[in-house]
Amino acid sequence: MLSVIGVSSISELFADIPEAVRAKAPLDLPEGMAEATLLQHMIALGAKNQSADDLVCFAGGGAYDHLIPTALKTIVSRSEFYTAYTPYQAEISQGVLQTIFEFQTLLCQLTGLDVANASVYEGASALAEGAIMACSHTGRSRVLISATCHPEYRHVVRTYLSHQGIAVEEIPAQDGALSLEALQDMIGDDVAGVLVQHPNFYGHLESVHRVSEVVHQHGALFVVSVDPISLGVLEPPGAYGADIAVGEGQSLGNTLSYGGPYLGFLVAKESLVRRIPGRIVGQTVDAQGRRGFTLTLQAREQHIRRQRATSNICTNQALNALCATAYLVLVGKEGLREAAYLSLQKAHYLERELRGRAGVRRLADRPFFKEFAVQTGEDPHELDKRLLSAGFFAGPHFAHVGLQPEDGLIVCATEARTKDEIDRFVDVIGVHADG
Amino acid sequence: MLSVIGVSSISELFADIPEAVRAKAPLDLPEGMAEATLLQHMIALGAKNQSADDLVCFAGGGAYDHLIPTALKTIVSRSEFYTAYTPYQAEISQGVLQTIFEFQTLLCQLTGLDVANASVYEGASALAEGAIMACSHTGRSRVLISATCHPEYRHVVRTYLSHQGIAVEEIPAQDGALSLEALQDMIGDDVAGVLVQHPNFYGHLESVHRVSEVVHQHGALFVVSVDPISLGVLEPPGAYGADIAVGEGQSLGNTLSYGGPYLGFLVAKESLVRRIPGRIVGQTVDAQGRRGFTLTLQAREQHIRRQRATSNICTNQALNALCATAYLVLVGKEGLREAAYLSLQKAHYLERELRGRAGVRRLADRPFFKEFAVQTGEDPHELDKRLLSAGFFAGPHFAHVGLQPEDGLIVCATEARTKDEIDRFVDVIGVHADG
Amino acid sequence: MAETVPVIFEEGSPQRRGYRFPKCDVPEIPLEEAIPTEHIRKEPAPLPEVSELQAVRHFVRLSRLNYAVDVGFYPLGSCTMKYNPKVNEEAASMPGFSRLHPYQPFETVQGALELMYHLERFLCEIAGLHRATLQPAAGAHGELVGLMLMRAYHDQKGEGSTRRKVLIPDAAHGTNPASAAMCGYQVVEIPTDRRGGMDLEALRKAVGPDTAGLMLTNPNTLGLFDEQIHQLAELVHDAGGLLYYDGANANAILGISRPGDMGFDIVHFNLHKTFSTPHGGGGPGAGPVAVSKELAQFLPVPVVDKTESGYTLNYNLPNTIGRVRSFYGNFGMLVRAYAYIRTHGPDGLRRVSEHAVLHANYLMRKLQPYFDLPFDRHCKHEFVLSGRRQKRNGVRTLDMAKRLLDYGIHSPTVYFPLIVDEAIMIEPTETEPIEALDEFVEAMIAIAQEAQEEPERVKGAPHHTVVGRLDETRAARQPVLRWRSPDCV
Amino acid sequence: MAETVPVIFEEGSPQRRGYRFPKCDVPEIPLEEAIPTEHIRKEPAPLPEVSELQAVRHFVRLSRLNYAVDVGFYPLGSCTMKYNPKVNEEAASMPGFSRLHPYQPFETVQGALELMYHLERFLCEIAGLHRATLQPAAGAHGELVGLMLMRAYHDQKGEGSTRRKVLIPDAAHGTNPASAAMCGYQVVEIPTDRRGGMDLEALRKAVGPDTAGLMLTNPNTLGLFDEQIHQLAELVHDAGGLLYYDGANANAILGISRPGDMGFDIVHFNLHKTFSTPHGGGGPGAGPVAVSKELAQFLPVPVVDKTESGYTLNYNLPNTIGRVRSFYGNFGMLVRAYAYIRTHGPDGLRRVSEHAVLHANYLMRKLQPYFDLPFDRHCKHEFVLSGRRQKRNGVRTLDMAKRLLDYGIHSPTVYFPLIVDEAIMIEPTETEPIEALDEFVEAMIAIAQEAQEEPERVKGAPHHTVVGRLDETRAARQPVLRWRSPDCV
Numbered sequence A, B: 001m002l003s004v005i006g007v008s009s010i011s012e013l014f015a016d017i018p019e020a021v022r023a024k025a026p027l028d029l030p031e032g033m034a035e036a037t038l039l040q041h042m043i044a045l046g047a048k049n050q051s052a053d054d055l056v057c058f059a060g061g062g063a064y065d066h067l068i069p070t071a072l073k074t075i076v077s078r079s080e081f082y083t084a085y086t087p088y089q090a091e092i093s094q095g096v097l098q099t100i101f102e103f104q105t106l107l108c109q110l111t112g113l114d115v116a117n118a119s120v121y122e123g124a125s126a127l128a129e130g131a132i133m134a135c136s137h138t139g140r141s142r143v144l145i146s147a148t149c150h151p152e153y154r155h156v157v158r159t160y161l162s163h164q165g166i167a168v169e170e171i172p173a174q175d176g177a178l179s180l181e182a183l184q185d186m187i188g189d190d191v192a193g194v195l196v197q198h199p200n201f202y203g204h205l206e207s208v209h210r211v212s213e214v215v216h217q218h219g220a221l222f223v224v225s226v227d228p229i230s231l232g233v234l235e236p237p238g239a240y241g242a243d244i245a246v247g248e249g250q251s252l253g254n255t256l257s258y259g260g261p262y263l264g265f266l267v268a269k270e271s272l273v274r275r276i277p278g279r280i281v282g283q284t285v286d287a288q289g290r291r292g293f294t295l296t297l298q299a300r301e302q303h304i305r306r307q308r309a310t311s312n313i314c315t316n317q318a319l320n321a322l323c324a325t326a327y328l329v330l331v332g333k334e335g336l337r338e339a340a341y342l343s344l345q346k347a348h349y350l351e352r353e354l355r356g357r358a359g360v361r362r363l364a365d366r367p368f369f370k371e372f373a374v375q376t377g378e379d380p381h382e383l384d385k386r387l388l389s390a391g392f393f394a395g396p397h398f399a400h401v402g403l404q405p406e407d408g409l410i411v412c413a414t415e416a417r418t419k420d421e422i423d424r425f426v427d428v429i430g431v432h433a434d435g
Numbered sequence C, D: 001m002a003e004t005v006p007v008i009f010e011e012g013s014p015q016r017r018g019y020r021f022p023k024c025d026v027p028e029i030p031l032e033e034a035i036p037t038e039h040i041r042k043e044p045a046p047l048p049e050v051s052e053l054q055a056v057r058h059f060v061r062l063s064r065l066n067y068a069v070d071v072g073f074y075p076l077g078s079c080t081m082k083y084n085p086k087v088n089e090e091a092a093s094m095p096g097f098s099r100l101h102p103y104q105p106f107e108t109v110q111g112a113l114e115l116m117y118h119l120e121r122f123l124c125e126i127a128g129l130h131r132a133t134l135q136p137a138a139g140a141h142g143e144l145v146g147l148m149l150m151r152a153y154h155d156q157k158g159e160g161s162t163r164r165k166v167l168i169p170d171a172a173h174g175t176n177p178a179s180a181a182m183c184g185y186q187v188v189e190i191p192t193d194r195r196g197g198m199d200l201e202a203l204r205k206a207v208g209p210d211t212a213g214l215m216l217t218n219p220n221t222l223g224l225f226d227e228q229i230h231q232l233a234e235l236v237h238d239a240g241g242l243l244y245y246d247g248a249n250a251n252a253i254l255g256i257s258r259p260g261d262m263g264f265d266i267v268h269f270n271l272h273k274t275f276s277t278p279h280g281g282g283g284p285g286a287g288p289v290a291v292s293k294e295l296a297q298f299l300p301v302p303v304v305d306k307t308e309s310g311y312t313l314n315y316n317l318p319n320t321i322g323r324v325r326s327f328y329g330n331f332g333m334l335v336r337a338y339a340y341i342r343t344h345g346p347d348g349l350r351r352v353s354e355h356a357v358l359h360a361n362y363l364m365r366k367l368q369p370y371f372d373l374p375f376d377r378h379c380k381h382e383f384v385l386s387g388r389r390q391k392r393n394g395v396r397t398l399d400m401a402k403r404l405l406d407y408g409i410h411s412p413t414v415y416f417p418l419i420v421d422e423a424i425m426i427e428p429t430e431t432e433p434i435e436a437l438d439e440f441v442e443a444m445i446a447i448a449q450e451a452q453e454e455p456e457r458v459k460g461a462p463h464h465t466v467v468g469r470l471d472e473t474r475a476a477r478q479p480v481l482r483w484r485s486p487d488c489v
């Protein structure tokens, strides 16, 4: 190759890099490893963790241990999905494009809304993007967010929006749910959008129908963050008038993977389509009239619109969206309902079994879906130790996510938990440390 | 569908099964399980085993813990390879057909012989098939097999051949290798073939060059069973005049899997091609002259020739052969040499470290490749217990495979063993139980 | 996008490699010190030299030239190309199963032995028999074992040298006579009667003191249940022979009829057919053999036993036929079949057969107007059409099979069984949705029509595959069975 | 064999399912008891109803319509479509990594935190900077974080409200200005000079007390190393601004030149480009951001710290910009990148860049005779041709891109950077064998020739793909963004 290029060594190709900025020494990194040595190393590192295979997971808070059909792996690990780039060349990317089109459709079916994008990074930034959409659509720059939203989501929304000069105000909670009175007090015709999580961070259902009315009375948009599994039994956002539904899609066939990669989804009413961030796939035809799929409405996007794009997002979470697509296709209509129904039953059984136990009491007595907040009366570290030694963990601790009370804890049971696991868990968490 | 068929229930379709032979009751089997429950069950069952991940494997005897490149899984798990049937329809089976053609070529390259089949069941039946070929080719019905062959292989050869009226006689061993004198005494012009394993069951090299001379002086065929990894450093059978090389292909990228599925391979001189059992793929062209591959020389096979076929084999071990193909392609020319070289070095280091240790002594002081036989002076069960509690196993014990002495044991070290593992193993096995 | 792929030996260049081994961490000795020079390889094997990317890309591209159950409908009669549930793969690949060495101490493989023990019990229950060996690697291997057991039985009775004949229907699969021959038996072919069953009269004539046994599939290779099974069994048993059941067609009878109850003494199952283990492009399979109480003593060693101190491998069967393979069977396939049976349970297994039979009858009736149907009865899990009618236009079954590939569907089994002229043997399996069945019907009808209207189009098929119809004659006459470097040719 | 596949909603039928959940093993309560009726879904979501076979077959068939690195050469400039080593997948899928809940107690995730801690160190070393956040989910996300850090820095200095402008080259990727806008900045475009570097004079004019910073890729999007980097940095720094390094092109400089040494204060890496994590058809990625010591105080929370009692997540950064996502990053991608760095080591990484650059220059020189090369200098890991010459025959770059698909090769990036007319941006990466490069060269030359001799053939391309060139205008004008049941339309 060198002779074709007309140089005598590779280093000549770097001759234009000024001496001053050239690396003086090799990088100070550990020496390379053969594959087998690397695997040994990774196994050793992995063994320093205790996974949800080693411990029984009663944690929630935005990442859930739902069952994943095995066939999903066969689907997702197809090299053609796994090692493809963004489908810029539609004619040799119909596989990825059609799966995204199916993803968009499935999300519309789930949420009862009209148009979905191909995914954003994760649930929290999805909520921020939703808020930004509300602002650009209404031309207003004040956003209300319920204090019952996941604290990390609230934090992300604040971070994103403050840089755009959008004021974010929190609607206080009352008894573990958004205070409707406060909402009514705070809302005005300068509010672009109201952001609510349903079920909320504490697991509780919110009065979404009422919120929707209030919000729309003021010409604002109602942005709701939902758990997609919950939509197996809960009313879809479209049914209570939400304008934008966003959420974390991890539950749909994605591994826990210590918090990522997951996927944010974003579904909106038709009228908002040109405000949507990120990629969207549309159906079209070729010259012979054959159906095909392609990236579309790209005038919204950064590579066309640059600083005037709806968002800066480029690479998204396509493979995670494929997991979600494969999950929804595999479990299907009846299966999604079951996943939701079973999770609800398990969580409610857990809650019933905990009633009257000394160790814990619920934070508020409200309808919930698959998780709920409790007060443990115990130091979080001490509690963790007790749980771990019995083979369990739960969470998040309120302390971990900056909430009060200090001894607050989320406990969650999905359809993956068995009665036996729940019973044993109750016997550990349900007693006082000193009892 | 029932109406198309013109019946009113599925059971009508079974009406022709006489009452007397119809099942009276449901099968007495455990009730069906949902996927997640099954997985829990399988995990629990698997946890009753301690695998070569949990224990360090120093066992050999025909199944070896060699390294497997990770990329192999990506290749082999392609649905199109995994869930295809035998490539009867060549035009939509070029993937499988070409990989078999490549497998055949790789085996020829490894062994220095001319023509290979697409695999047989495993190493022992491959040896039996080789012996049958020798008989049909020579028209003779007496076969000599070295007593240094794997005892299970000898047993299989006896079982197969006795049903065909072929006499199988064992050439006795001397000091852990075939006795050339005995061979010379036993051989005659009625001998169809001589079967030798090289390296033999005890890990030792055999005098294959001399055997080859003797065998051919009598117009018999020399059938050698080889460890394919050993061919990274050892002379190929073609170079010392073997007529047929067979062997167990597990080492080439196949998991240990408690003894199967593995693959037998069989490679022969050109002149024997029409005696070869099982499937063979050949290259040909279509009407436009494009190269393509197809099953060929089928007149040898059962579905054409029925009772006059070269063998009854139909389904073989195609996917395992694909593993072997992918393995050889991935490690390549230099890699195979390294696998052999490293195995040899590790095994010889182990042997050196064991020298003069109280616990074990070698059965014979002969050149060996990656395993060797020792006498432990200890009850096999007791020894196993000691090894296990230190996290090791070795084997087979001679007792397990019906050999003498009772305290004989095969120990093996492949390139997958580290110095640290070997040192620790030596410290356990190298001392007397009571020392 | 699917194009032919160079043979791997045409790719790569010196020094390239797809895998790097760890460096040697023990003190090295010169090779010559360990190995006498005459034994040292002079030239390395000329294996490919490609990178991991090249290796992966090579095989991925090749795979894309291949059809498979995961790609489409696979109505290959007699092969039971059902869907292979992915959970079985997950189970088999658990290190607790896939990383067991066959010579580990028994106490470290109790889970594996327990699984084998129970699988044997399950298969015996399904077969209606007493004990089983899990060792055979495929159906034909099972046949060989079964016939050896038959011979051992007669040997024990002192009749081994007189009972030299095995009776086999003319419609039988080729492995049946081939296995009989490998076991040293003479094959006597029994014709099929007009209802598609065994010709009872012919059997009566054939059976006698030289009869070792009868090999039968039921439903047979025409997909028909032989209703006279009891009479057949009686005839053979009365003559002192045994009945062997080729279980390739067991997908029709799970929980519905047990071979043992039909009178069979020896049964093999193809786990890679009935019990959904994937076919892997030609294998691996597994062909466990179940037998009656009387025959259990002859089973190959070892068998899995349950003892006080746990599960163990028992080598102590004095009357064993011996060994037919190393180790204990295609264990990985046993894990998958076990998982399959546990998933389905008794009801699920029965449903498997019911739907397999339903689907076959549906297809048969849909296609009956367009093709000759030699035996017009309810079929079981498969049925056989004849291409006779199309042959009149010069279109042979092979042509139609190839044409079907253009429709994106794998062809049925053709020219088997041999007793049906231009046979087309169709087995849809229970796992196919009706959409796939209907698509197949449409394609077959279209082809029947083409055979009439554009016979040349069918005869020149396939037209849309990566290569056209291959010259099989040339492949056999001028065999090229390995790649050779152009320098060497 | 590759044919279009029905949309999944066009398959299936009522009651079918591809997965069975375990039965409920706890006492059940009526739904209405748990959930107020107004919250209960009235109609189930009309999701597909297909079997596992149908689901698998659907996606397998779809996958066969798709190109990928594992299928062929992917010279997509700016995207670094290198091979993704399979061992990284193996590592990431170990339960010890893939089955960790983000809220597990720290003592149960020490391995994960250790990995993150070291990966941060490695990336800082490669960047020549001090600390890093691993949280951003992609390059653009990293840019946003980086710009927020920039703003926090100026805010702290009390200049936040005056420094409102971010300078960005006209050749920059679209995410750069979009990220600046999302961070509330005004974008000032700086032109490119005739050597393909930043126009120093223009920069001098643009820079000032309102400058927050400069965003740059180096090598830039023309694949050229900006030799004036020191002067550029000085100019910006002297004016009180910061330098942001868009690491999308870091594949050219590993171990060769460190952004920190070039004068950059903030750097993002695209782990899905430079560090080989697979692209998954559009993501996930990961865009860690490394910063100078001075900026570390502003990093998003949490950061991974090493303490006496082990690794921990530190939320206590008083000056943090806040949070930009939930949890801690695209951890699975971090595992893969970590494995990649450990596999390669310092020498291996340097070799990566050397060969990436070698390959690009080889292609550039091979293609130079046939296409316009706007900047004729040694390129780095990629280079940009112009289709100007072919445009004269009415053949546009888009046409040639589509025609390349007929040759079985993915097209380069086209029409980017915007400053090159009919741009063709080619990045071969270091993992491609020379055979692939040569095949690409041949195809490109053939197309250049076709453009001259049979322009219509090129303009009508692609001809051999499963669908022809798609009507993008129609897609945008009459958007169909979801499937609808025919009954509803």
Ligand SMILES: Cc1ncc(COP(=O)(O)O)c(C=O)c1O
Residues within 6 Å of the ligand: B313, B314, B315, C078, C079, C138, C139, C140, C141, C173, C175, C176, C217, C221, C246, C248, C249, C270, C285, C287
């Ligand atoms: C009826 C019948 N018998 C026996 C066999 C042989 O089984 P195997 O291929 O597993 O050896 C087959 C396989 O196709 C068959 O269809």
Ligand SMILES: Cc1ncc(COP(=O)(O)O)c(C=O)c1O
Residues within 6 Å of the ligand: A313, A314, A315, D078, D079, D138, D139, D140, D141, D173, D175, D176, D217, D221, D246, D248, D249, D270, D285, D287
């Ligand atoms: C130069 C450049 N900058 C930024 C980006 C954005 O990175 P990402 O897609 O990871 O968000 C890209 C991606 O293509 C790029 O090429």
